[in-house]
Amino acid sequence: MEIKVYGPGCRNCEKLKENVINALAELDVAANVEKVEDMSEIAKAGILSTPGLEINGEVKVKGQVPKVAKIKELIKAEL
């Protein structure tokens, strides 16, 4: 599984990455988690409001920090 967290490094983006890692740990799922900080890469992915969460090439969340439980649902749906 490929997970990308989009965000230039503000607090919310860090928080989202932390939640993703916790969600993966709780589900005991292995995944590549990449943090994308380059502004033009973020824009290219179609994300106007940060942070953004992309799982297996599809943007799932924009402009908000979902809770661990919500991220677990999103990950499970991709398994």
Added chain:
Amino acid sequence: MLTEFADLVVYNWLNLSPKAHLAEALHFFIYDTLKIILLLSVMIFVISIIRSFFQPEKVKKLLSGKRLFVGNAMAAFLGVVSPFCSCSTVPIFIGFVESGVPLGVTFSFLITSPIVNEIALVLLYSIFGFKIAALYLISGVTVGIVGGILIGYLGLEEYVESYVYEIEMEDEEVSTMTWKDRIDYAKYQVKDIVGRIWKFVMIGIAIGGLIHGYVPTGALANYAGPDNPFAVIVAVIFGVPLYSNAVGTIPIVEALMNKGVATGTALSFMMATVALSLPEMVILRKVLKPKLIKIFVAIVGVSIIGVGYLFNIVI
């Protein structure tokens, strides 16, 4: 209720005389902190629910291909309701330009968004009343519209970093939110925003409290009252490098106005603090060439000064 609590702490627990400067400053501090934090929590929740209907992706679709004037007016009003954080400035800018939103219209959005912050509006309303809040809203939107039209009219597209035009963006569907999502979003916003700005609010109120308790009423009227023609310009020049958000600035503005600073001067100071700041320019430098940043600062700065004079004349 809050007044009684502040009375209790200052006069009973700390046993200070109501006439002492310290007591006056401390009373103001306790009362204002509680009032503002409470109001903020309620209002951010309500506003976040409204905001969840105006995600930037939707705003982008509404604005793409819009012409001058109509587009600028729409952008300025959308700037008021759209959620916006400075770390999203660059992606929003690229997204707008890439999807065909004219440069001037994009700027109307970027100018209004930080100036007319709904949270600031709510606070202005609760502290100063309807008239000042309404004037602030109208003038903030006007600065956005005028600034955007000017930037559009000057044809400054060549001063946007060229890579911005080369980016091809994936056209993502706007995700639909359920009511549970919206409520979760609003709750998160309350926690996040209050958690982030309480320090600004406390510092703002502390400075306001000091001015309240120690500076004699009317002391500043000679320097920054309606009769000093340079007060507005000085206020804006001081406001630009100061980096704060509207929420932290309001208590200072309140205290300054109590001591005789003219309304227009105080509001210009507040607008300059939130609309133009050094960190914001560093962020904008990623997409704009220095010349356009200078033009942006000049146009917004002059517009804010204009608003200050207008208020001083009208009120």
